[in-house]
Amino acid sequence: MSTEVPLWAEMLNKLVTPVIAGVSAFYVWLQYQRARRWKATDLAATLVGKLETDPSLSLSCHALDWGVGPLLIPEQYRAFFPRDASGEYPGVMQHDPAVLARAVEPELNAVTLAEPRGLVYRHCFVKLFDHLESISTLLESGQLRREDLGDLRYWLEMLHEYPYAPGTPNGRQMFRPALKAWRYVGIAELARTLEIKGWATTP
Numbered sequence: 001m002s003t004e005v006p007l008w009a010e011m012l013n014k015l016v017t018p019v020i021a022g023v024s025a026f027y028v029w030l031q032y033q034r035a036r037r038w039k040a041t042d043l044a045a046t047l048v049g050k051l052e053t054d055p056s057l058s059l060s061c062h063a064l065d066w067g068v069g070p071l072l073i074p075e076q077y078r079a080f081f082p083r084d085a086s087g088e089y090p091g092v093m094q095h096d097p098a099v100l101a102r103a104v105e106p107e108l109n110a111v112t113l114a115e116p117r118g119l120v121y122r123h124c125f126v127k128l129f130d131h132l133e134s135i136s137t138l139l140e141s142g143q144l145r146r147e148d149l150g151d152l153r154y155w156l157e158m159l160h161e162y163p164y165a166p167g168t169p170n171g172r173q174m175f176r177p178a179l180k181a182w183r184y185v186g187i188a189e190l191a192r193t194l195e196i197k198g199w200a201t202t203p
Helices: 007-053 055-065 075-080 097-103 116-140 150-160 176-181 185-193
Strands: 070-072 092-094
Touching: 007 055, 007 116, 007 150, 055 070, 055 116, 055 150, 075 116, 092 116, 097 116, 116 150, 116 176, 116 185, 150 176, 150 185
Parallel strands: none
Antiparallel strands: 070 092
C-alpha cells in the first residue's frame, strides 16, 4: 500500500500553513489594538476624573464654573489663612473672580502675595494648567484618544472665555495671558484638537 502524499495535498498544506499563521498574527494584532484602546480609555477616565477627586483641581474647576460661592480649601493650603477663634484653620473660602483675576496675572503681584485666597488660586490653577498640559502631551504621543476627552471641552471653553471676568467685557483676557506667558502651548493645542472655537486667536 502506497504512503506517498498526493501532490494536491502537499500544495494545500503549503497554502494553509501561511494562511493560519496570517490569521493568528491578525488576531494577535487585533487583541493588541483592543488592549491599547481600553488602556487609553481607562487612562483618559482617570485623568478627567482627577478634576473632581484632586482637591486642588476641583477648586480650580469650581472657580471656573461659579461666579460666587464657597470653595473648599485644599488641606495643604489652609496654613495660608489665619486660624479662627477655636485655633483651627478655615476649610472654606468665598470665591471672588476679582481676586482670581489678580492671582493669575503672569507676574506675581504684591496684592496676591498678601491675599490668602489669591495664593490658593495661583497654586491651584498652576496645578490645573500642568494637568491639562500633561494630557496634551499624552494625546500627542498616542497614549490618549481625542474621542475619550470630550468632557474636557467645557473646562477649556471656560479657560478660553471666562464669563465671570471682572472689569472687562472680554473673558479671554482672564487666563490666556498667563497661559501664553508661562508657555502652556500644549493646552492651546489640546483646545484646538477638541475644536474650541477661537482658541487660535491671540489673547
